[in-house]
Amino acid sequence: MEDLIIYAVDYGLRLGARYVEARYHRIDGFSITSRNGAIIASGIDSSEGIGIRVLVDGAIGFSSTNRLDRESIRIAVENAYRDAKNHSKFMKRPIEFGEARLGRARYSVIEKKPFNSIDIESKVEIHRDLWDRASSSVKEARLGVLTISYGEFIESKIVVNSDGAYIESTIPRISMYYNIVVMHPEKGSLQRFEQLGASGGLEWLDIWRLDEAIPNEVKIYEKALLTAIEPPKEEIPVVIGSEIVGLIVHESCGHPSEADRILGREAAQAGKSFIKPNMIGERIGNEYATVIDDPTIPNSYGFYLYDDEGVAARPRYLYREGVINEFLHNRWTAKIFGVESNGAARSMDYMSEPIIRMSNTYLKPGDYSFEELIEDIDLGIYMKSYMEWNIDDERWSQRYVGLEAYLIERGELKTFVRNPVLEITTKSFYSLIDAVGKELRFYAGTCGKGEPMQGVPVWFGGPDVRLKKIRVKTL
Numbered sequence: 206m207e208d209l210i211i212y213a214v215d216y217g218l219r220l221g222a223r224y225v226e227a228r229y230h231r232i233d234g235f236s237i238t239s240r241n242g243a244i245i246a247s248g249i250d251s252s253e254g255i256g257i258r259v260l261v262d263g264a265i266g267f268s269s270t271n272r273l274d275r276e277s278i279r280i281a282v283e284n285a286y287r288d289a290k291n292h293s294k295f296m297k298r299p300i301e302f303g304e305a306r307l308g309r310a311r312y313s314v315i316e317k318k319p320f321n322s323i324d325i326e327s328k329v330e331i332h333r334d335l336w337d338r339a340s341s342s343v344k345e346a347r348l349g350v351l352t353i354s355y356g357e358f359i360e361s362k363i364v365v366n367s368d369g370a371y372i373e374s375t376i377p378r379i380s381m382y383y384n385i386v387v388m389h390p391e392k393g394s395l396q397r398f399e400q401l402g403a404s405g406g407l408e409w410l411d412i413w414r415l416d417e418a419i420p421n422e423v424k425i426y427e428k429a430l431l432t433a434i435e436p437p438k439e440e441i442p443v444v445i446g447s448e449i450v451g452l453i454v455h456e457s458c459g460h461p462s463e464a465d466r467i468l469g470r471e472a473a474q475a476g477k478s479f480i481k482p483n484m485i486g487e488r489i490g491n492e493y494a495t496v497i498d499d500p501t502i503p504n505s506y507g508f509y510l511y512d513d514e515g516v517a518a519r520p521r522y523l524y525r526e527g528v529i530n531e532f533l534h535n536r537w538t539a540k541i542f543g544v545e546s547n548g549a550a551r552s553m554d555y556m557s558e559p560i561i562r563m564s565n566t567y568l569k570p571g572d573y574s575f576e577e578l579i580e581d582i583d584l585g586i587y588m589k590s591y592m593e594w595n596i597d598d599e600r601w602s603q604r605y606v607g608l609e610a611y612l613i614e615r616g617e618l619k620t621f622v623r624n625p626v627l628e629i630t631t632k633s634f635y636s637l638i639d640a641v642g643k644e645l646r647f648y649a650g651t652c653g654k655g656e657p658m659q660g661v662p663v664w665f666g667g668p669d670v671r672l673k674k675i676r677v678k679t680l
Contacts, residue, residue: 206273210255210365213278217259218367220286224260224302226366228513230555235320236356237328242336244329254555257281261289263299265537267558303540305516305548307368312510313375316406320357320377323407328355331410335419342420343387346427349394350386351419357406362513370515376508378404378662380649383419387426395426396592397608402506402649402662425609433623434612440674442582443627444613446589447646449605450568451665455650457631458496459566459665461600462523462531463549463654464538466561474656476598479631480529482542490527490635493571493670497522498533500548500564506649507564507663509551514559516548523566527635533561553659560655568667571641578640578671585613586625586677604628606680626678637675642668 210227217225231253238246254271266289270281340348364372380402388394461478499520500509522530535550550559588607596603610622647666
């Protein structure tokens with residue numbers, strides 16, 4: 206593919222483009238989905254093609270093709286050039302790309318256990334075994350639904366642009382989705398949805414130990430369904446589990462820190478941002494509020510070392526000790542803000558243009574053990590996981606409904622609490638933290654953004670944190 210993408214770049218320059226970028230992008234996937242132990246879907250899919258982006262007279266044009274021959278590439282380049290040329294006359298502010306640290310590199314993630322190291326029947330048997338273990342773990346309630354989707358993917362890219370970047374990469378990823386519904390004729394039902402994901406191979410199945418984790422979760426939800434009590438009505442300290450913390454920082458820091466969203470490009474698609482262009486240096490929380498987005502974490506689900514503009518990746522400190530520190534940038538927004546791109550341009554597949562995306566976003570851990578977080582609490586709540594959540598268009602007002610939640614009395618976890626509801630603003634959350642755990646945990650997700658919609662793999666995470674007194678509600 207190297208000859209084709211170099212030809213695309215050279216031909217775009219001959220047409221008169223100021224900048225040309227060509228990306229060969231292939232994703233090979235295999236998946237198995239089951240419901241209550243029965244296989245309901247299985248398939249192999251492959252996506253392969255070249256995406257081409259050009260900058261002409263201050264406008265960007267994008268085109269792609271899955272026909273990998275010179276004639277098709279020529280047509281795709283001409284389409285991108287023509288679109289950019291036509292749009293250039295309508296540009297109020299011509300697009301320019303800022304300088305950046307562009308790479309020339311090859312890298313890959315090595316699977317410790319390759320996907321082909323076990324056969325398909327063994328992978329099918331994992332689904333049956335998980336259903337047998339989970340369904341037999343309940344006593345009074347019933348496991349109504351256990352849906353499991355297993356996926357393995359290998360993503361290969363070659364990115365070349367006219368400014369000198371040349372990046373080859375191969376990243377295998379594994380994912381597991383599961384949905385649990387525990388039911389009781391008198392107590393109703395509880396539902397849990399979780400996604401696990403990482404870069405690497407089948408070694409992650411040994412790390413996740415779903416044969417133990419899922420049956421244990423089912424037991425917990427049965428007990429919560431049968432015994433949970435209403436949360437206290439007064440203001441109380443609340444310990445937020447790392448899963449919820451990760452979701453909060455993804456939604457209330459990561460998304461509003463996307464520079465294209467700050468500039469309004471996402472307003473009609475994925476929403477707005479409470480952050481304005483001049484808010485670098487403004488306080489959003491206290492000294493515990495440091496949020497980092499880092500694509501370079503080894504074996505992470507959102508792992509990469511160079512973005513799809515060929516820019517070297519690095520950790521981005523979005524909030525640093527409670528202060529808005531930097532935005533997520535591609536080369537276009539970096540030029541507008543007078544900074545250097547921090548390597549946040551990603552694309553879902555060859556048909557998608559690179560846009561600003563998160564990778565692995567987390568709250569910086571502190572130095573408290575979990576026991577230390579709760580030992581001084583006379584009456585409080587520990588919300589370990591969530592059942593549902595929502596956040597407003599500007600990423601300011603948010604709501605999280607607890608799933609696995611416990612009453613804290615005199616420094617110890619006691620009975621389950623039924624669906625405590627945390628309603629809080631972004632600034633309040635980051636300002637009310639008064640202790641941060643030291644154990645950093647990550648959770649996988651597929652983050653959606655753009656029009657047409659693009660979904661890319663990410664991690665979000667953090668430690669457990671303790672909030673000062675706050676009033677929780679109930680469903």
